[in-house]
Every structure is written in structure tokens, then in C-alpha cells.
Amino acid sequence: MKNIILFVAALAVSAFLGWKTYSHFVVSGKLGHERSGGEVVGDAVPDAVIFARQMADQSATEPGSTEQVLFGDLHVHSTYSTDAFLWALPLNHGKGVHPVADACDYARYCSAIDFWAITDHAEALTPARWAETKDAVRQCQAKSVDQQNPDLVSMIGFEWTQVGPTPAEHFGHKNVIFLGLDDNQVAARPIAAQGAATDALRTNAAGMPALVSVADFKNRQIYYDLNTFLKNTRDVPACDEALPSSELPSDCYESAPLPGELIDRIADQGLDPLIIPHGSSWGFYTPPTTSWDKQLAPIHQPEKFSLIEIYSGHGNSEEYREYKNILDLQPDFSATCPPKQDGFTPPCVRAGEIIEERCLNEGGGADLCSIKAKEARDVTAGMGIAYHLAIAGESPEDWLDSGQCTDCYLPPFHHRPLTSVQYGLAISNFDDVQPGEEPIRFNWGFIASSDNHRARPGTGYKEVARRLNTETGGVVDPKYRKIFIAEEEVANSDVHRKTREELAALAGFQLTELERQSSFWQTGGLAAVHTEGRSREQIWDALQRRETYATSGPRMLMWFDRVDPQGQQVPMGATVEASASGEFHVKAVGSFKQKPGCPEFAVNALGEERIESLCAGECYNPTDERNLIERIEIVRIRPQVVPNEDVGNLIDDPFLVHKCEPSQNGCSFNFTDATFTEDGRDALYYARAIQEARPTINAEPVRCERDEEGNCVKAKLCFGDWRTGDEDCTAMKDVRAWSSPIYLSYRQENVSTDGE
Template identity: 25%
Template structure:
């Protein structure tokens, strides 16, 4: 956005994006403030009227949560949706960025109650979640809110910053906060074990209060927040406990910055009867470190490493606010949908080549795993997938039409996350590229801690980008197309094969694996465009390959001879941020047999379900603000299943 257009003023010099990208990482706060002085004379020209800040939160004037009856247990398993990655003001970065919400707020929001956003307006989810976990950063847990730290958000509330400020003052506060935190990190104070213990107990107590077996599951957890070289290069993990028997204190990166040591801690706790596992997330901003071919010491991976990783990290989070970690266009050039939710943490982070992306995405990791299975005899990267939000505002803001951001001073209002309320040149605020988050889908017998945890252990999980798309995915040797219309479809699919997260083997001569996939749209969401099966396999040369198969299409479309399919169309009206379900389908299913199967090759298969195009959160914001929508203006939300592996 041109600054001159923002103010309605003329002849203001434009700051070139590439110059800003090169400089922001290296400029000090003082230098940036000096730069902002040049904007001061224009500050009076711009004070955004942002309707997303109104009305102010009033607990006496909120809607009650919608009713949520208990879900009956089912041997055929129910689909449950939730968020296993939510922060409160107990996390240092959340507090610094303006959050004041506490653990009880997380569960109240997840159950459908209205809570106050950090910017002082009400936020409320349309439908309650089935489960949630508070995963505050273990490092300096709870200390920032009790310390006398000097940040703009400790001098004024977020609401005061946004309502009383103008473009200049808001930008100044933004830069002071973001750059100072980038320099200081989580260590704003000295570690305090008493505060850590008290804050951990607050987290445990809240989860215990809100756990309602059959209706709502509250997991106890935290985030181990290590990084490589710089704070924006994540190798974070969320630790989730199976029940109320938990560790005396969280294991943090202050104890060790090596994931191998986290796994050893989990092993020691398991020996004491405490059951937990870790969930890696944001591999997309790990710069190849999340799924690297070497360990934390740079040494080649071993069978012992592979076994430990597979045991303690059965699933990975691949869809969340800070972007998607399924794949990238530079890694999957033949994948026309690989450019979904590509996000960065700071200006200048755009990858220069494939080498900067390898080890940072799920599909690439699965390919590395089957390569190593062939060459080394073990696979360290055999994991399932989920989505979650990584919201730092005690909420799960997955609804595009009502998105409320992740870190309040960066994206807590429509004006902030679209740059309309600041003087920031395009590309400086990473929140511009963020998504609205994701959800974890779990197929479990019942909505209890134990049942959901065990389902995640067996990787019977899927990720969504926010909508509650339901998807079943099975593989076996004896399925046929008629099974899809059989009243006993699910029972027979389980009996004759394996579900997502499983493995098939022992192919008989001349046979090839058969797959069943069935997807159902979100009841209040968009129709479905297509279902795809993504295959990866290792060839005789030891290298892995991938191929995407369109197996079910909505409408009267047919798969072309080259495997491609025509686009479903686009009904989005950008002027009103609306769409129509006049295209697409409410449900799609397919029987598919791998036409390229070779029994001697290790392989994996997973399903991806795409919705028709719908407005992105930024388009809804643009309509509210009366501005031009940012790009991309539309997206295709999706669900991605855990893989099924084939081993010779």
C-alpha cells in the first residue's frame, strides 16, 4: 500500500520493498524510530475507523453458548474436532503482545462462551469445539505478567493503543514491541521455579475444571520452545498428556534445546507411569531443521533415533496460523495446490531454492522417510498429521469471516493485519501472510482424554485449515467399489484393511492396493471441489518421487488423460466477501486402485480434500474497512489425512 494513498496526501516518497526487507532485520529500534519521525507530520492525516473493534466487550451483554450434547461412544469411531495449540498471557510473547487472558478463558471460548479479545471486543466461536489444550511456552512460564517489563502494551491496553492512537503512534508501538521482543526473546527475566510451578498448577487446574467426558475434553499440556540460531527459526513441540497424571514441572528448552533430550524426558516420565507425547509444529519456518537428515549434533540418523522419534512424536501439526507445512511449490512443482498458505516470520525469509525448504515440510519428510527405509532400514519420519491454531489470544480464530488474529499488537484488528491502521510498508508485517489457523480432526471411539490420545498415538487423525470437513481414508487388498454404497461400509473397511495412519504389506503377485475415501463438507461451510490421493514412493535408484491423483470431482467434470482436472469455478464476490454453494458437492467418495504400483517399492498414500474457493479473512476485513482486499483474496480450504504406508 502506498503511504500517500493511506493518508490522502501527495508527493510522499515510497519506501522500496526490497530495501525494507534487507534493512528491518538489522536496524535497531532507535534507527526505526528515527525513520518514523519522517512520518510524524502526516500522522494527523490518518486515524482509521475500524468497526472490528466494536462493540466493547460486556459480559452482561453476550450470547449464551450453543448447546452441545454428549456424543455417544461408537466402535466405528466418531470424528472430533479441536485445537491442541493455544496460548494465554502465561506465555511471554502473548503477554508482551497485549494478551491478558488466562487459562479458564481458553476453555470457556472453546465451549462456546464469549470472551474478551486483548483489544477489548467480544469474540465467540459459532460452534463449540470437542477438545482443546492450553500449550503455553514452558520457558519463563507465567513470569512476564508478574514482572515490571517495559513495553508499549504494559503502559496502555491494546484497546487504548488502537482507539486513542493514530497511524504513527500505532506503528511506533508495533515496532518497539516486535523488534524489542525479537532482540530479547523469552528471557525478559531470570528463571523463577516458584512462578513456574504456580503457573503450571494454574494450567492443570483449569484443565481439570473444564474436562467433561463425552462432551468436552481438556488436555493438559505445554510447549517446548527451542529454536535454531534465531528466535524465528522454530523447532517447537507441544507436549500433550494422556490424563491427569502429569509431570511435576514442564521440560523446557532451558533444560535442553535438543529434541532428543525432550524424548528422553518423556521416556523417564513414561517409566513413572506418566503418559505423554510431543507434537512438532511450524516446520515451514524451521529452515530445514524440523525433519533434518541429521540429529541435533549434525550426525547421521540411527535406528535408535528413528525409534525414539516415532514413539514420542506420532503426529505433526501441519496447518496453523503461521502457515501450512504440507508442501511448497518449489518442492512439489507438479502440485497445482501447493501454494496454499505460504507464510513467513520476517521480511526477507523468502526461500532462495529447494535446499532451504527440504526438511521443513511434511510431504518432503515422508519422502525422506521412505528413502531412508530403503537405504538404511529404518524410517524416522512416519507420523500422522493434525491442524491447530497457535493462537496466543486464548481462542481458536479459525473462522475466516470472523478472524481475530494471533498476536494482538500485530494482527488484533482488521486495521492491523491489513496494514490499514499503520504506516508499515507492504511485506513488513508477517501477519499479512498468515492464515486463520487449523483444526485437529481425530477418529476416536469417544470424547475422552484417553480415547482421543490413543487415536493420536495410532495416527488416526487428519488436519483441516479450519472447516470441519470429515474424511475417511482406508487401504486394503480386497476392497471393491460396491463397498462405498454398502450400509456396513465403515465396519467392513476396518475389518478388511487399515485406516489413516496404518500400514499395509505382503502384496500378492499381480495385486495392487485398493483405497476407499469418503469426504463430507462442513455442515455450515463450503461445498467440496475434489478429493485427491497423494502418493510418494522410492524408486530403484533410491530417490523418492511423488504423484497426485484426482480420484473424485464434483459436478460433471472428468479426469483428463494426463490426470488433470478442470477448475471447479469460483463464485466469490469480492465486493461483499460472499460465495455460493451453487458449485461443488456436499460429499464426495471414491474407490481407487493404484495403477502404478510396484510391490518392491516403499510407498505412502494420503488423501487431500479441497473446498470450492471462498473469501480469505483479509477479504472479509477489506469489506469491513472499505479497502481493497489483499492477495490472495480467495482460498481453497482443505482437509489432509494422515498417510497409509506400504512396505514390501
């Protein structure tokens, strides 16, 4: 008997030691391997297909024009981005890793776009991954036989992913994109941000526990590889911040805390890339009351940001609203909770409602519950994006439509109006401006992109495959939820105030209402350029001169030009000195309606199996029939001419509305602004074309059940996890395109040349 006991004990000890050893090897990343940038499968798209697309669009262009309209996506992630790797895991409904090369094949044959750029988070791009990224993009470009007339232009870039914990420290995300592909034409190293994003994507990103690899044993290798990925990310030593970028070794981790320093470090390498802000109004990481104003300071070099991403799969950052989340933010981070405002419910107001209802259900008296509700409002107002953590056992549905812009077009989660595109175009910086000098302003051209994290550029061509073509994701089983979401306390009426220090110690994804966000992800937008040809240089020149526009996904055609009294014409993106508005001409043509499935040439190039896995069996596959343009709206913004001028009075949205007759040839009209001369101040104008509605993923993100007064009383969210299943959660929503603005600098007639 004694021997049996000793034998069992020995087995138990051996099993324990074996498990400890296995667990150590899993968590430390010793069982995984670094993933490659992948291999491009498809060859170049046949010349006849490219020519047919060009002719189809050429028939809709203005008479006598030799310009082409090309479409692309300048914001794409592979699983070289930490968050993308996490969403690719099978436990998150992922389909496995998505290497850079997948983006090439997807761009060519699934979305069939003309240009794209890889922009993985710099915070996770090790020297080895940067080398693999460059090799994969070069491999993609090499498939084009004629580099002066390629079927697809591929660009190298990275994302500077900055997140500040307070409004004063937050500058947001910027994509950095290079013209050339050679080593001396791109950055020696991706340049990362510092702070919360670096902590979440590089330093503190949680690996997978050994238990997960056992629970999902058939997929164990991907969990091993994730932990290896995280280990290799952390192992890269930080560069010496005292050294200029050009003197750093190639194998260190370079970072820049502020936009101006990012620009200086790139310039020190002799490079002048496109630097494109994006996600400016995304509230899941942007602290309430953050505004564009501080980024107009000369130290941040706002003139270097010639383009802005107005729309992506994360939502539309265009529109300014006057609602407030909080008021009177203090240095100690206390704040006042404002009341509801014209259809907008501040989250702190909803927090008070939740706590008061719980208190009453617990048997508390009206006076006590009112006091607790006020405490909830006060505490959550001061907790920034992490306000929800003050409420124990809260669920995403509890928050109804609080914090959301209910009258914006496909807004991002927790849309921040003070970092909207319209607000940025309306403000001016008058600091140190001498008499006769112009104030500092943003002069952006508009693009849209996808921000897809599954190596799928240009996802908006069809509204299908929500879990592949949007950022939707979530665990397949609630047992995995605690890996990403902290263990919840039982719901009660107590309010849990958390200090800034306590919040800073939490992993980044716990702060951002990860589950509720899934109801807001859409398929991505497109960047469109007017260009004389398809070459890399011609596309780049169009981007540089801002002859660009944005669409919410489909390939709408759009023109927006100004003709002065002398007959000189300038296109969208131009800046003009003028004493009169001149005449503006705008035209929009609807995108082609789509056939199901994929064209034969795409299936022949990739094979049926890859078409299904990469494209979800659906490609850009146009008919000969176009969608209809329903109306064209003109937005006018008159930037501030004196400090503290009320921005709400400077944005005319819409300034004009033109109703369109149904026509396959599109819609056009001309207009002038007689008040431009009367006002005697600068102004900018852009056009917004609205196409007929189509079923759109997450078009109604909260799916509210409303009472007789229109209040949201119950939410039905579209989760990415086990709760919603494979439903695409579509609702009818119109499609849009936004021209880049034309900027008019007012000059009195006797000194004006009225030229470009």
C-alpha cells in the same frame, strides 16, 4: 532572584531524581504484579447441544459406523508466553492479557470444539506459572459433569521452542502434550530449548521503557506487569544439567538442547506424552537449506514423533518445491545467490534489484551499480533469515513476493521446502542399516491447530476479527515502532554486511521481518479424530494410533481407508505390509455453513459482554446446510530406497484427482494403484479434500500488482499496525482437509500376510 533560581534548580533536580526513581521501578518490574491463570466463567455445554452436534455429523458417516468425529486444537498460547504478552499490549493493538482460563471459555462457547491443549512456550513458564496453568486446565475440566462423556476435554502441555542459527543447529518447535491432569501425570517442570529462542523469550526479551507507561498512562498497569513478568522469568535459576530430570528440584529452569535429550528427560520422569513437531517450514526462523534429514538420526528418536502439525494459523507446511533460496552454503556462511526459478524469486536476487535501482537513482553508472547489485546478492545470501538487515532503510513492501512460494496453498512466510511435510515423508536414513533392515523414516499422522497466542483455540470457524483470531499485531502509532524494530538508516545503495556475531547480539524479533509476517497470518486449523466416544482416553487413543486428519479451520468430515484382498479394512494412519495396493476408499463431507452471531445457549453461558470481548461477537453457529466438496486429490509418496535418490521424483502431487458432483452428502470414490506391485517398493498415500471457497483472511498475503509478464511490481501488504487499520484483508480461497497417510510396506506375495 537568586532564591528563585535556586528554587527552580531544586525543582529540576527533584523532578530528575523522581523520574529516575520512577523509571527504575518501572523497568525493574517493581510496580507490576504476576498475572494469574484466570477464572473459567462458563459451565459445561448443555447435553442436548452436544447430542445435536453428534447426530448432525452421524447422519453423514459411513453406514453401520459407530465412530464419532471430534475436533480440537492442540496448540494454544496464553499470555504466559512472552511473545503473546507483547502482542497483548495496547500499544500493539492488543486487548490486554489473555489467561489460560480464557482458552477454556473460548473452546467451549466461541469455537465449540471437543478437545484442546495449552502449549505455552516452556522458555517463559516459571514454576508459579506452571502451577497456575495446571490449576486453570483442571478448573476447565471440572466443569464437565460426566468425565467419561465430557463436553470438552482439556489437556496440559508446553512448547519446546528451539531455533538454531545455522541449518546444522536448527531442529524447530515441538509441542509436548500429556494425557492426564494430575501432578504425577505431567512434567514436573516444562522443559525449554536452548539458544536463540531462549534468549528471545527468557533472557534478552526487552521490557517496556518508563516513557511508554507515561505515554499510555491509562493502561500503565499492563506495562508494569509485563516488566514484572520478564523479571520473574529471568529470576528462575537454571537447573543442574548434570542431574537427571527426576532428581531436579521443582523450582528451577530445565532445558534440553536437542530433541533426543528432550525425550530422554521426559522419559526419566516416567512419562510418555505426545510430542508433535510444528511450523517445520516456517522461514521466519528456519535458516535457508535446513532439512529434515538430520532429525532422522537415531539419537533424535524420530519414532517418537507420531504426529505432525501440517497446518496452522502460521500457514501450510505440506508442500515440497524444488526452488532454492541459496546455493553452496560454506562453513564461513558465505553462499551463492541462485537466479529466479519458475515463479520463485530468492530474496538475495531481490536485494540486488533494490540496490541496483537505488544506485542508478543516485546517479551511479551502470557498471558501478551492477557491481553493487552483485555485492548485495552475495552478502544477503550469507546472512540467513536476517538478510534484510543488509539493506539500509528497507521497507516490507520493497521485497515484493521474494522468498515466497507463489503456487502453494496458504504457505507460511518464507516456506522452506526441505522441511516440508512431503519432503520429510520422502526421505530415508540408511546410516548403519544392515541387509534386510528397514531404513529409518518418519511415519507421521496429520493434525492441524491454531497456534493462537491470544488464548483462542479453534479460531478457524469464521473468518472474522483479524487482530484477535490471527497472530496479526503491530504498534498503534509509529512512535512505538523503535521498541521492536531497530532504528533505520536512510535508504541508500550501500550494502551492510553483518557478521554472525553481530546478528547474534540483536534481539530475536529484529531478525524476523516482524512487520512483513503480519500479511501471512491466517485463522487456525483443527485436529480431527475418529473415536468411539468423547472420553479423554478415547481421544488420546485415536491420536496415538494416528486415526486423525487436519482441516484448515472448518469442520469438514473425512474418511480414508484401505481394504485388502481378504476384506480386512484399516483406517488412515495405519501401516500395512502388502504385496498389492489393495483398494482405497475416501469420503469427504463439507462443513456446515455458518449463521452470524452466537447461539442463545452461548450468550446465556458467558453473557453478552464476554461474548463480545472473547468471541468478537461471533461463535460457531451452524445452519443445516453444508458447504460443497469440489474435488478430492490423492497424494502418493514413495520414500527413498537408496541414498540420495531425487526426492522430486518420489512425490506425486497429485497422484489422482476426483472431481465431485455438488451434493450435500459429500463426495466419495475408490481407487487402487496397480504400479505398487510393479514398483516393488514402499509407498504411502493420503487424501486431500477441497471444499468450496470462502472469504479468507490473508489468502493473498502480498496482494501483488503485476505487469504483463506476471511479475510482481508492487506489493500491498496487510499490516497489523497503524497502516492497515481494522481491515480483515480477505480474499476467496478454498478450504482443505488432509487425511493421515496409509503406509504400505512392500512385501513379496510369498512372504506377505497382507495384514495390518
